[in-house]
Amino acid sequence: MHNSEYRRPKEAHWASYPMLLLERLIRDFRQASRRLRRNPGFTAILVCILGLGIGANTAVFSVVETALFSPPLPYANPDQTVRIYITRAKGDRTEWLTHPEYAELRSSPGLFSYTAAASDIEIWSLQKDSGTFTVLGEIWSASLFFAGPGCAR
Numbered sequence: 001m002h003n004s005e006y007r008r009p010k011e012a013h014w015a016s017y018p019m020l021l022l023e024r025l026i027r028d029f030r031q032a033s034r035r036l037r038r039n040p041g042f043t044a045i046l047v048c049i050l051g052l053g054i055g056a057n058t059a060v061f062s063v064v065e066t067a068l069f070s071p072p073l074p075y076a077n078p079d080q081t082v083r084i085y086i087t088r089a090k091g092d093r094t095e096w097l098t099h100p101e102y103a104e105l106r107s108s109p110g111l112f113s114y115t116a117a118a119s120d121i122e123i124w125s126l127q128k129d130s131g132t133f134t135v136l137g138e139i140w141s142a143s144l145f146f147a148g149p150g151c152a153r
Contacts, residue, residue, distance in 0.1 A: 096120060116144035
């Protein structure tokens with residue numbers, strides 16, 4: 001018997017293996033769903049426990065990912081970075097600084113070593129030849145990208 005003739009049955013078996021695996025998976029899924037339908041109380045408890053487990057796992061992962069794996073701010077002293085906004089006499093609503101207020105703050109000697117500005121998210125209308133599109137956007141000062149002296153980039 002030639003060596004290639006001996007290999008053919010094995011190759012045919014392994015070629016059908018993905019279909020056998022899929023058939024077994026479908027059979028197991030049907031059996032599990034039948035058992036879960038027979039015991040609705042157990043099914044409800046199982047779904048609640050799985051939901052709580054997945055939710056807790058997601059929450060813990062989010063906290064750990066933020067605390068340990070998020071990249072640091074690209075500034076030399078991120079612990080000294082502050083966000084400034086104003087509470088005006090209009091009520092308890094907080095607002096961003098206006099451009100003249102920001103310019104005055106930036107020009108104050110010795111108050112801050114470096115300043116940058118960003119706006120809130122705003123709705124913009126973008127016009128092209130094919131029509132008008134609504135987009136969300138923010139206005140940022142160029143100094144936000146070029147962090148000046150001591151930049152960690």
